[in-house]
Amino acid sequence: MPKVVDKPKKRDDIAQSATALFLEKGYSNLTISEIAKNAGVAKGSIYKYFESKEDIVFAIIEQAQESYDKEILYSIQNTNKIEDKILALFDLCISNCDEGIKRRKIYKEFISICLDDPSEKMVDFLYNIKEKYTNWLKDILREGILSGKLKPQSLEFANGLFVIGEGVLLFSSLDNYNDENLLQLHIKSLLKLIKIGENDE
Amino acid sequence: MPKVVDKPKKRDDIAQSATALFLEKGYSNLTISEIAKNAGVAKGSIYKYFESKEDIVFAIIEQAQESYDKEILYSIQNTNKIEDKILALFDLCISNCDEGIKRRKIYKEFISICLDDPSEKMVDFLYNIKEKYTNWLKDILREGILSGKLKPQSLEFANGLFVIGEGVLLFSSLDNYNDENLLQLHIKSLLKLIKIGENDE
Amino acid sequence: MPKVVDKPKKRDDIAQSATALFLEKGYSNLTISEIAKNAGVAKGSIYKYFESKEDIVFAIIEQAQESYDKEILYSIQNTNKIEDKILALFDLCISNCDEGIKRRKIYKEFISICLDDPSEKMVDFLYNIKEKYTNWLKDILREGILSGKLKPQSLEFANGLFVIGEGVLLFSSLDNYNDENLLQLHIKSLLKLIKIGENDE
């Protein structure tokens, strides 16, 4: 009987195990040797499951993104107030629990790779994230407009808001920048302006 | 008599010549050998003018930033309308002339270095840019508030606006993203909301 | 099945092969490239077996010293006369067979490294050699004293004798100095003085 190997599972396991290293050292300081050792697998075997080093981190990122997406969607759907929905959407940029910080780091490394030596695969992935989140954001805003809670021009801020998120992530990874609630304040201030019935003099 | 060499000039010349390579290949794919060859100089000579590879790109970045700052300040001071001042401030993220694109690329590489392997020097430099531009932005907003053209809460958007700029830069460097006027639209939309006397239903 | 490599053996083989080069060119004129080529191995492979260039020569030195120690101990134990025991101890400084000359060269390179740029590891190793050989020498002398063959003050010459050995090694490595029997003469003359019953006018 041949040894049965659950290839997708093992692939996941390796990516899982590499995640900790990835967070700790960052992409460019990470070696295949370390990943292999950490996963309890031979260096050569890595290439049975992944095409390249980049492929590994891509798997990590994909894994993280997938689970994050689910959470976010769930959060949005289980929240009522528009403000809370939007904040939920930006949880990645705001949350300060361990899990949140971890995810931010992964995303930051992902961006770093895209900037340093962009591959089509990576850039496409980033592009899809942007589309997806911008669309979710637009859905929220559209819903608010339809229900009469938001001014019609609210939609014009969707793209910009997403991009703020990116900028915040970028800065949050650098030591000096602890403006974790910069984004919250901005969102809240903006909402005051685009909510109907709250435009005070 | 000693051979007279204008050291600062030569340093600048090398940095200048390295800039093209830097833009083309990015920091991590750039080698000292190439820089030297491109500058028509021996490898060893590079180290007469620069302390390290990082020092070279830092010089490039400093050079670019310095000249950019001057232009921006000049633009701001020679513009009347608040909107134009703000757009001038974000010229780096908006402009599509060759010079603008080049600068954006340089800035993007700079960010990339900061993300990949941040040195104190680099991060400090980034921090100072942030402070400087945020303050200029606040000055513009404050002036608008004082002159009765902007609502008081306008100031709350200063930090967020700067960060949008960063996010835009980040995305603009990736091939697929040609939303150059995303930022303009966002700014214009926001201004409509924070201007006094333009809040229409 | 994994390719089976006797790692310690290969390490030894490389060290062995490097020894010839080491003797021929000396530490500072030796390059890793040469060592690799000479061993029929890729440059990178060297670092699978050794941590650094210094590590390689240290292995060579250790190898030589280890085998030498065994021989010396054996010689001393299988010799009867005190004089012969002492001469056996200094075999490294005296012997003129190929093996002896080779060992002397290795030892000389070792000293050279210690003088030029001493690392803790190297100096400690030298220190241990000194302690070991001085102690063996003292044992021989003590035995002679106890058995009534040597005068009690003989022990006072142990340290000095060891150091003569060092000095001789040092000089023997330089081309002009062929006083290989300088040490033998000195030892013999000294023994005449410290032996009991042979102090004649």
Next chain:
Amino acid sequence: MPKVVDKPKKRDDIAQSATALFLEKGYSNLTISEIAKNAGVAKGSIYKYFESKEDIVFAIIEQAQESYDKEILYSIQNTNKIEDKILALFDLCISNCDEGIKRRKIYKEFISICLDDPSEKMVDFLYNIKEKYTNWLKDILREGILSGKLKPQSLEFANGLFVIGEGVLLFSSLDNYNDENLLQLHIKSLLKLIKIGENDE
């Protein structure tokens, strides 16, 4: 009127100034640039006065040796007891005043160079030192024999004694070895044996 340069003097001055650096950093860590800067001279000028880096340290060593020789000779001639004469001869290996330590370091570096990459010039110089000092030592011993103070066989220890000196120097440069009076003890013990009228049971 042509600028008159006292070339030999300037050569000496440069060597003098380089000595401190030489002591501090050792030959292999010393750069021509440093020497030039320290001497207040251009790098290129160094090569007007010296043929090579080695030539500079050779000058330093020659300078040191010359002044040392004078002192030693003077000491020997102004001392009466044989033991004191011999100790005076080995002052380089024994003295612990600043000057003595300095000289020992220079000599050690000299030996280090001879071991690492011996040039004819250096080795000849070392050979001459050996001859000179051994001869002085023999003179002292011969005088002692003639005056009936030393046994005839004393002469047999001349070569060995010189070599001990070398060995002591070599070790004294390494951190762990503080047996500064090893040599004194050895000499004194030996003298007791070779003096006439002091052979006790």
Next chain:
DNA sequence: TATGAATGAGCCTTCATTCAT
């Protein structure tokens, strides 16, 4: 004569990937 800019070979080390077993 003095200068110091320029040279460029050479150094040790790293690491993603391959492939024989």
Next chain:
DNA sequence: GATGAATGAAGGCTCATTCAT
């Protein structure tokens, strides 16, 4: 399937020496 030894290009940096001015 699994292994891990082997590869070898590439990289940043140093420094004694030369030579145009």
